[in-house]
Amino acid sequence: xxxxxxxxxxxxxxxxxxxxxxxxxxxxxxxxxxxxxxxxxxxxxxxxxxxxxxxxxxxxxxxxxxxxxxxxxxxxxxxxxxxxxxxxxxxxxxxxxxxxxxxxxxxxxxxxxxxxxxxxxxxxxxxxxxxxxxxxxxxxxxxxxxxxxxxxxxxxxxxxxxxxxxxxxxxxxxxxxxxxxxxxxxxxxxxxxxxxxxxxxxxxxxxxxxxxxxxxxxxxxxxxxxxxxxxxxxxxxxxxxxxxxxxxxxxxxxxxxxxxxxxxxxxxxxxxxxxxxxxxxxxxxxxxxxxxxxxxxxxxxxxxxxxxxxxxxxxxxxxxxxxxxxxxxxxxxxxxxxxxxxxxxxxxxxxxx
Numbered sequence: 001x002x003x004x005x006x007x008x009x010x011x012x013x014x015x016x017x018x019x020x021x022x023x024x025x026x027x028x029x030x031x032x033x034x035x036x037x038x039x040x041x042x043x044x045x046x047x048x049x050x051x052x053x054x055x056x057x058x059x060x061x062x063x064x065x066x067x068x069x070x071x072x073x074x075x076x077x078x079x080x081x082x083x084x085x086x087x088x089x090x091x092x093x094x095x096x097x098x099x100x101x102x103x104x105x106x107x108x109x110x111x112x113x114x115x116x117x118x119x120x121x122x123x124x125x126x127x128x129x130x131x132x133x134x135x136x137x138x139x140x141x142x143x144x145x146x147x148x149x150x151x152x153x154x155x156x157x158x159x160x161x162x163x164x165x166x167x168x169x170x171x172x173x174x175x176x177x178x179x180x181x182x183x184x185x186x187x188x189x190x191x192x193x194x195x196x197x198x199x200x201x202x203x204x205x206x207x208x209x210x211x212x213x214x215x216x217x218x219x220x221x222x223x224x225x226x227x228x229x230x231x232x233x234x235x236x237x238x239x240x241x242x243x244x245x246x247x248x249x250x251x252x253x254x255x256x257x258x259x260x261x262x263x264x265x266x267x268x269x270x271x272x273x274x275x276x277x278x279x280x281x282x283x284x285x286x287x288x289x290x291x292x293x294x295x296x297x298x299x300x301x302x303x304x305x306x307x308x309x310x311x312x313x314x315x316x317x318x319x320x321x322x323x324x325x326x327x328x329x330x331x332x333x334x335x336x337x338x339x340x341x342x343x344x345x346x347x348x349x350x351x352x353x
Contacts, residue, residue, distance in 0.1 A: 010135060016040040017168050018132050019142055021049070029073035033124070035144055037164070043171040043338055045094060050076050050124040052148045053162045056093035060171065060201075060338050063271055066094035067198025067299035076122040082106070086116040092196045092299065097121050099191040100150050100158045100179055104311030114312060117194070120160060123148050128161075133168045140168045155183035158324070171338035178331045181324035188312055189322040192288070192305030193279075193334055201268055201275065202300055206235040209274075210252055210264040210287055210302065211351055217249035217288075217308070225291055226250045238295040247292040251308040256281035263351045264302050265336075274339040274348050279304045283332045304334060 010016060017040030024032045033049035034056075045058035045065075056073055058065040069092040077089050083106045090096065098117040106115050125146030133142045143165035151157040161178045181187045216226040224241070225232045225248040232250070239246065254262040260281050267274035286308050290301035306322060307315050315321040324330065339345050 007136065013133050013135060013168075016133075016135065017044075017142075019130055019144055021130070024073065028071065029075065032073055032075050034073075035130075037142070037144070037166060037173075039166045039171055040168045041171040041338070043173070045173065047144060047164055048073055048091075048093070049127060049146065051091070052097050052121050052123055052160065053125045053144070053146050053164060054091075054093060054097055054121055055095040055164075055173075056091055058094040060273065060275075063200050063273075065197060065201045065275060067092045067196045067202070069297075076124055078119065078122045080122055081115040081119050082113070084116045086121075089122065092198070094195060094197075095175075096194040096196065097160075097191070098194050098305075098309070099189070100160060101156055101188045101190060102312040103190040103192040103305060103307055104309040104314070107311050107313050109313050111188075111312070111316070117192070117309070118150075118190070120148060120150050123150055125162070135168060142166055142168070149182075151182065155185050156187035157181070157183035158187055158189065171340070173336040175334045176331070177333075178329050179324070180329040181326055184326050186323040186325055188316075189324050189330070190305070190307050190312060190315065191284075191332065192303055192307070192309060193284070194301060194303050195277065195336075196299055196301050197266055197275070198299050200271065201266060202235055202298065203268060203270065204235060204237050205269070207267040207269075207349070208233045208235065208289065208300065208302070209267060209276075209348065209351060210254070210289060211262075212252045212255040212287065214250045214252045214289075217251055223248055232289075232291070235300065236293055238298055239293040240295075242292055242294040242297075244294070246294060247290065249291070249309075250289045252287040252289060254279075254281060254285065254287040254304070262287065262304070263348070264304075265348065266300075266302070267345060267349060272340065274345050276337045276339055276348050277302060277304070278335045278337070280333060283330075284334070 017038040284304040
């Protein structure tokens with residue numbers, strides 16, 4: 001996309017791309033800090049600094065990639081941690097982080113009360129660094145790094161250090177997270193990357209790409225989408241049965257390649273591009289596919305995680321709950337890439353079952 005003599009024509013790096021921070025000044029999101037990141041390839045997206053550096057709007061050229069809920073961006077509400085209050089400020093967006101100690105529905109037990117999907121998405125980040133590209137001296141990489149603290153006196157006290165990075169001229173988003181236990185006692189840990197894709201990337205006939213054995217989240221209940229013989233890899237038209245709380249979810253034991261990398265994503269043949277998601281099986285062994293085809297609320301989630309969204313209590317019961325010792329940390333890497341050439345798209349499609 002770039003000409004060999006671009007360096008004789010570029011006055012400021014922002015002509016090509018980079019990171020721009022701002023504060024929203026109108027509507028429900030007024031006062032919320034954001035950062036627009038432009039890769040210079042048509043891929044651009046909005047990081048919500050005050051919401052754990054989650055990603056809201058995202059576009060490739062003129063096409064939206066993310067589903068946005070009716071609420072739009074709102075400021076963090078750190079006490080939306082009871083029952084399903086989390087849904088009140090669930091903006092959707094390309095990424096909402098779930099955790100850091102609980103992923104799943106509301107629950108209460110001897111270890112405490114936990115609301116839907118945990119607390120982390122309602123906590124602002126402290127920005128540690130913003131590194132801009134400078135093509136004139138050969139610096140094409142850019143990044144924003146912040147620290148998000150999910151903490152209370154007597155624990156648990158977990159810290160998420162998040163870096164979102166990219167390279168000018170490459171349609172890629174790289175997320176590197178490090179979760180550290182800052183308390184003096186062991187801390188339970190669960191993490192899920194709630195990626196939410198919407199129209200026009202998601203449309204009738206869009207292919208959902210993932211690989212691995214699967215089962216419905218509730219195999220004991222009647223399922224209409226995730227049943228053998230149904231092509232649940234093709235996005236349908238809006239479904240009346242998905243009005244309100246209608247949805248179906250598959251839990252996938254993601255299959256890695258020889259290097260341990262799992263690949264998932266979407267392909268819209270009408271738009272002529274695919275979105276590939278890559279993550280490490282050793283870090284994020286599970287994948288969740290959420291399908292909610294409500295009219296005016298048309299979305300699918302492809303969500304790698306340390307666990308399925310089973311909740312802390314179930315993970316504890318199965319002896320699958322992760323505990324971080326004092327000072328212990330875990331790292332996670334997720335990459336999204338836009339694929340817009342025939343060979344890359346064909347290779348991607350061959351990864352599906």
